[in-house]
Amino acid sequence: MSVFNLLRDPWIPVVTACGRMREIAPAGLTEGIGGDAIVDLAWPRADFRAAGMEFLVGLLTTVFCPEGNSAWARWWNAPPSPQVLAEGFAAFERAFDLDGEGPRFLQDGGDLGTETSPVSGLLIEQPGANTEKNNADLFVKRGGVTVLSRKAAAIALYALQSFAPSGGAGHRTGLRGGGPLTTLVLPPQADAGRQTLWHLLWLNVVPLFDMDAVGAPLDKPQKTFPWLGPTRISDKGGVETTFNDMHPAQCFWGMPRRIRLDFEPNRDGLPCALTGIVDDVILRSYRTRPYGVNYQAVPHPLTPFYRVKPGSEPLPVHPQPGSISYRNWPNFTQSRADGTREPAQCVRVAGARIKGQTRLRLCGYDMDNMKARGFVEAEMPLFFCSSQQKQTRLEGLVAALVEAASEVSRLMLSQMKAARGGDGAELDVIRESFWAETEGAFFALLASAVARFEARHEAEEDTETAASLASEWLENTLRPAALAIFDRHVRADAVMVNANDLNAMRALVLARSLLASALHGAGPSGKSLYKSLGLMAPEPKRTAKGGRK
Structure with missing residues (x-):
């Protein structure tokens, strides 16, 4: 049976402007533009949809990172064809095999032992082993998810590695800590021709690296995709991983958890518990060991950051109990003069790309240490004035109104x-x-x-x-x-x-x-x-x- 590849095989559920549902490979993002264009992802869970957006933004950033605003504007105004996207992705295919004998996407290739965990453990909201042992799973019950298809397993794995909360001793949080807040700038609603998934994703693709300074993502591939080399173990004798130890694009491909998925033939024709599809290959268990990559102070272009005091280490923003309201809006959209608050890089860059009113989408897990209290989603208006002077006036007014x-x-x-x-x-x-x-x-x-x-x-x-x-x-x-x-x-x-x-x-x-x-x-x-x-x-x-x- 052929290896399932996340760049080559159709696995991403999408919906088109006319309401048609289908599955595409990443290169299919621009199919139908000018007609029945793809307008959104169609994953059955909010956290999968958020993870899917990050996966695609990360993929486009890694493969096609624009060098300056004019290069970015070229594909904003005239999106590339699926063939152009496929040609660019082809060089990265070996890093995106989900199964098979070689390196696997976001999975540890070392010896993880023989002890297995049920597949439900890939889902952040599911009760942990200690919760089940104490019979404390009152609201989210055990046993609801026992089988995943390869497509659902891929997005569940990406969501876990990206949003990972604390998982007990040595089970590392994600690169931005457990349950980070993700912000995405949406295309202006007044621009009807750009209300597509492609334009949403491309608007949030921002320059992360200078090729001359740090090299291309595939120059030293394991620095971009950590599963292509030995895991940087972070036990007592291990190491921490900082921005200087990795290619900047690894911010989208962090691997804090040491995981190996145990795929098996679907001999009984079992449906996926999340999507209902019957896959030829299924996942019912996985193996894991502690002390995966321990990231320290790594920035991420989709997450706002704050500092406890001027000059201290930047920390990612996380959703808090209660709703996301306009009292938080300045923290997500504008910088503070003392450097204690910074919006996500995608928000800062968007101000140079578009003007007028658009919207900002915010989402993420509200975590209480290891326990997910809920997945938060909100949309808010976002304003960009025609000059920096006027934008500064607006930001000063906003700060006064909120205070x-x-x-x-x-x-x-x-x-x-x-x-x-x-x-x-x-x-x-x-x-x-x-x-x-x-x-x-x-x-x-x-x-x-x-x-x-x-x-x-x-x-x-x-x-x-x-x-x-x-x-x-x-x-x-x-x-x-x-x-x-x-x-x-x-x-x-x-x-x-x-x-x-x-x-x-x-x-x-x-x-x-x-x-x-x-x-x-x-x-x-x-x-x-x-x-x-x-x-x-x-x-x-x-x-x-x-x-x-």
């Missing part, structure tokens, strides 16, 4: 707790509702800001426009939203106010009065709020005797 929203959220919850109490979990839910209810207004205001900035001459001062937008944000959104949510959750019946409970009534009235006053600029909290927006707090009204209220 003000954070202050209002804190004020609201503080006074709410003073009026009615409430535990942390309940207040967390209320906090999330505040961000959700103000998100639409935030992005509408940003769209208005871009239009106003673009309408002004480059050299004109724009403090007036920024102040007007900040005032609109406070008066039309933050203040009414905070008071409405307070009133919704702090009602007389909520604190059981009656004729004999005057203290509770006083607490309620005082809390709302303090919240309203601060939202109008009174007191230290109010002054801080206005300052965050670059606004002057109103002067306190004077009483008839000349004092101040």
